[in-house]
Amino acid sequence: MHARVSDIAIPDYLNEDWSLKSWLTTHDHKRIAWLYMVSITVFFFVGGAAATLIRLELATPQGDLVSADTYNRLFTAHGVIMVWMFLIPSIPSVLGNFLMPMMIGARDLAFPRLNLASWYIYVLGGLFTLGALAAGGIDTGWTFYTPFSTMFSNSNVILAITGVFILGFSSILTGLNFIVTVHKMRAPGMTWFRLPLFVWANYATSIILVLATPVLAMTLALLAAERLLHIGIFDPALGGDPLLFQHLFWFYSHPAVYIMVLPAMGVASEIIPCFARKRVFGYRFMAYAILGIASIGFLVWGHHMFVSGQSVYASMVFSLLSFLVAIPSAIKVFNWTATLYKGRITFSAPMLYALGFVGLFTIGGLTGLILASLALDVHLTDTYFVIAHFHYIMVGGSVMAYLGGIHFWWPKMTGRMYPEMWGRIAALMIFFGFNLTFFPQYLLGYEGMPRRYHAYPPEFQVLNILSSAGASILAIGYLLPLGYLLWSLFYGKRAEANPWHATGLEWQTSSPPPKHNFERTPTVLRDAYQYDPQTGTEAPQ
Amino acid sequence: MSEAMHAAQFDSAAQQEEAATLGIWVFLATELMFFGPLFFGYYYGRSHFPDGFAAASRHTEVMLGTINTAVLLTSSMLMAIAGEARKANATRLATRMLLLVAALGIAFLVIKGIEYRHEWQERLFPGAGFFFPEHQHAAAARMFYFLYFGMTGLHALHLTIGIVMVLVFALGLSRGARRFANAERIEVAALYWHFVDAVWIFLYPILYLVGRSSG
Numbered sequence: 001m002h003a004r005v006s007d008i009a010i011p012d013y014l015n016e017d018w019s020l021k022s023w024l025t026t027h028d029h030k031r032i033a034w035l036y037m038v039s040i041t042v043f044f045f046v047g048g049a050a051a052t053l054i055r056l057e058l059a060t061p062q063g064d065l066v067s068a069d070t071y072n073r074l075f076t077a078h079g080v081i082m083v084w085m086f087l088i089p090s091i092p093s094v095l096g097n098f099l100m101p102m103m104i105g106a107r108d109l110a111f112p113r114l115n116l117a118s119w120y121i122y123v124l125g126g127l128f129t130l131g132a133l134a135a136g137g138i139d140t141g142w143t144f145y146t147p148f149s150t151m152f153s154n155s156n157v158i159l160a161i162t163g164v165f166i167l168g169f170s171s172i173l174t175g176l177n178f179i180v181t182v183h184k185m186r187a188p189g190m191t192w193f194r195l196p197l198f199v200w201a202n203y204a205t206s207i208i209l210v211l212a213t214p215v216l217a218m219t220l221a222l223l224a225a226e227r228l229l230h231i232g233i234f235d236p237a238l239g240g241d242p243l244l245f246q247h248l249f250w251f252y253s254h255p256a257v258y259i260m261v262l263p264a265m266g267v268a269s270e271i272i273p274c275f276a277r278k279r280v281f282g283y284r285f286m287a288y289a290i291l292g293i294a295s296i297g298f299l300v301w302g303h304h305m306f307v308s309g310q311s312v313y314a315s316m317v318f319s320l321l322s323f324l325v326a327i328p329s330a331i332k333v334f335n336w337t338a339t340l341y342k343g344r345i346t347f348s349a350p351m352l353y354a355l356g357f358v359g360l361f362t363i364g365g366l367t368g369l370i371l372a373s374l375a376l377d378v379h380l381t382d383t384y385f386v387i388a389h390f391h392y393i394m395v396g397g398s399v400m401a402y403l404g405g406i407h408f409w410w411p412k413m414t415g416r417m418y419p420e421m422w423g424r425i426a427a428l429m430i431f432f433g434f435n436l437t438f439f440p441q442y443l444l445g446y447e448g449m450p451r452r453y454h455a456y457p458p459e460f461q462v463l464n465i466l467s468s469a470g471a472s473i474l475a476i477g478y479l480l481p482l483g484y485l486l487w488s489l490f491y492g493k494r495a496e497a498n499p500w501h502a503t504g505l506e507w508q509t510s511s512p513p514p515k516h517n518f519e520r521t522p523t524v525l526r527d528a529y530q531y532d533p534q535t536g537t538e539a540p541q
Numbered sequence: 542m543s544e545a546m547h548a549a550q551f552d553s554a555a556q557q558e559e560a561a562t563l564g565i566w567v568f569l570a571t572e573l574m575f576f577g578p579l580f581f582g583y584y585y586g587r588s589h590f591p592d593g594f595a596a597a598s599r600h601t602e603v604m605l606g607t608i609n610t611a612v613l614l615t616s617s618m619l620m621a622i623a624g625e626a627r628k629a630n631a632t633r634l635a636t637r638m639l640l641l642v643a644a645l646g647i648a649f650l651v652i653k654g655i656e657y658r659h660e661w662q663e664r665l666f667p668g669a670g671f672f673f674p675e676h677q678h679a680a681a682a683r684m685f686y687f688l689y690f691g692m693t694g695l696h697a698l699h700l701t702i703g704i705v706m707v708l709v710f711a712l713g714l715s716r717g718a719r720r721f722a723n724a725e726r727i728e729v730a731a732l733y734w735h736f737v738d739a740v741w742i743f744l745y746p747i748l749y750l751v752g753r754s755s756g
Contacts, residue, residue, distance in 0.1 A: 101550075106550065107549065107550045108549070108550035109550070110550065110551075110560040110564065111560075111564065112548075112550060172571050175567075176564060176567045176568060176571070179563070179567050180560050180563045180564045180567065181560075183560075183563055184556060184559050184560040184563060185550070185551075185556075185560070210567055210570060210571050210574075211570060211571070211574050212574070213571075213574075214571050214572070214574040214575035214577070215574050215575075215577050215578055217575060218575050218576070218577065218578040218579060219578050222578060222579075222582065222691075225687070225691070229668065231667045231668070231683065231684075231687045232684075232687060233582040233585060233586065233684060233687070233688070238680065238683065238684065239586075239589070239590065239680040239681060239683070239684050240585075240684065241585065241589075244581075244582065244585055247581075248578050248581065516549070516550075521552070
């Protein structure tokens with residue numbers, strides 16, 4: 001395989017031209033992935049700074065570090081930045097951008113200029129949202145619930161939702177690009193059921209991006225009309241209904257959870273077979289489960305509104321449908337586990353992240369069932385139980401998988417190996433730090449501690465201190481990769497074309513790849529993940 | 542088609558065309574969902590205030606709205622002819638059809654503008670000066686006219702983009718830029734135009750016709 005890579009002929013995509021202009025005007029999906037990676041990393045640490053202040057405030061029962069109002073602005077900033085500027089674009093726009101064309105044997109996405117445009121739109125939206133923060137922040141929570149956001153809040157709601165509105169179009173264009181690329185750009189022999197599951201996952205995610213995001217955009221526009229012009233459909237004084245806002249908001253924002261977690265599942269499905277040296281168990285069921293989660297995910301938004309005054313009958317249906325999502329999700333967890341069975345497992349850093357993802361996603365998913373139960377939800381709504389649940393999915397699940405993917409494909413992206421020992425240390429620190437931060441929050445929520453308050457009764461302090469202590473470990477865990485990955489750019493060992501002996505097409509070209517990915521369009525001969533656990537060998541696609 | 546006519550990421554011009562066509566369909570799916578909350582808001586208002594929405598709808602200019610429906614449907618037909626003509630390499634016919642499509646689009650906007658003017662004069666614009674003669678329905682009518690201006694305004698914005706696009710292709714064709722204004726691109730523009738038309742086909746009955754029968 002090494003022989004197929006020539007050392008002299010074509011410069012790789014990084015070395016072609018290093019000028020700033022060549023980066024800012026690039027149409028190369030691999031370079032655009034880097035643009036996204038740098039920008040979302042910046043936002044991740046801004047959002048993380050807000051989280052740090054939140055955890056510091058909650059170390060003591062008294063509201064002594066920041067005022068209640070500042071606290072509102074902190075958790076809103078944390079939510080808005082982490083959801084729209086980090087999690088939604090994380091895996092699709094960074095890893096997806098880099099890998100989707102390579103995994104299907106294409107030279108680029110279908111619409112490279114559109115791809116670059118979507119990054120500029122992302123930056124513009126990000127600037128508006130940062131502007132809202134610089135101007136003093138927003139105090140509505142990331143959900144922008146009316147009538148608070150339209151009639152009462154004195155903060156920079158309009159600036160913030162303008163930012164989110166713009167960011168949405170970046171998502172939509174990325175989704176559109178992926179859908180067309182997967183349909184029309186597959187290399188000869190790359191049939192649908194030979195696609196790596198990462199491609200399936202990002203394809204399903206793209207459908208959600210394209211169909212759900214515009215609903216949020218219009219809903220925010222209606223919110224803006226109501227706040228600015230005092231006309232609208234959400235304000236009861238105007239004959240409107242605040243529940244209408246919640247329906248429309250969650251019609252996007254629940255599927256948004258699947259925008260965050262489906263690509264993470266895709267990453268885990270690449271890493272686990274590779275480091276277990278075994279074909280993924282039940283490939284077709286894995287693909288169908290992805291589509292199942294994406295479609296049922298559109299029908300469960302009402303479970304965010306069980307105590308909002310929505311009809312009980314509607315709630316019953318939403319509860320049942322929410323339980324249904326657990327079925328394809330469980331299929332995936334069981335299949336990852338079955339993939340490990342009798343595999344030749346190596347616990348390298350990407351594998352540690354992927355296994356961490358599976359475990360944390362399972363806990364997050366199971367507690368989701370508790371919240372989907374109507375009677376239990378009455379007790380748990382708006383408590384730390386909810387916070388713990390969705391952080392297990394979004395941070396334990398998506399961020400773990402994102403980092404796992406970054407490590408797994410780092411050699412391909414940079415041509416350098418990261419330091420393996422540091423990678424493992426960081427993965428373990430993040431896993432332990434994460435659990436220490438968020439598991440106590442399940443207990444706090446179960447005992448009745450409400451979310452969104454900067455002070456709390458003293459009996460909750462022990463668990464809160466554990467949580468804040470965990471957060472400090474988690475913070476170091478996140479700073480470590482920032483350090484050693486940057487270090488490896490200059491001092492890391494040179495990477496081979498296929499250092500993990502993986503089967504995907506992206507490993508059949510040099511590290512880093514040439515501008516158009518392959519010297520000639522590859523022909524696909526085999527199904528994905530042809531690993532042999534007996535010998536540990538693999539047959540490339 | 543020669544090899545040079547497709548972008549580097551594609552293997553063939555045919556592949557590029559297929560990608561463009563699928564791309565516009567996906568884009569239109571997004572557009573449909575973008576209009577979604579407005580239609581959902583209308584559904585909410587009409588189911589909660591059936592009498593108020595009917596009363597408000599009787600104040601719309603049904604004659605102008607009907608004429609506009611005919612204008613837009615005709616434009617869509619001409620757009621389809623333009624596409625077929627371009628495919629058959631009848632570029633002059635295609636150019637003329639595109640110019641007519643744009644003219645009808647502009648006519649629609651002018652008529653819509655006249656309607657807006659009437660509604661402004663009758664104080665139906667849901668701003669500070671809003672006034673509705675049937676007082677018991679004032680709140681519902683205000684919501685109706687908010688949705689009316691929101692939906693028709695967004696539609697008009699889309700139509701304006703469509704007009705510019707059609708004019709660019711007409712100009713390109715008339716100047717002999719045959720590669721720029723090729724049949725596939727005109728087909729893609731036509732899909733967009735038909736979408737804007739189809740949105741109007743839904744707006745017309747829900748905004749203009751709802752209250753007429755129960756008057």
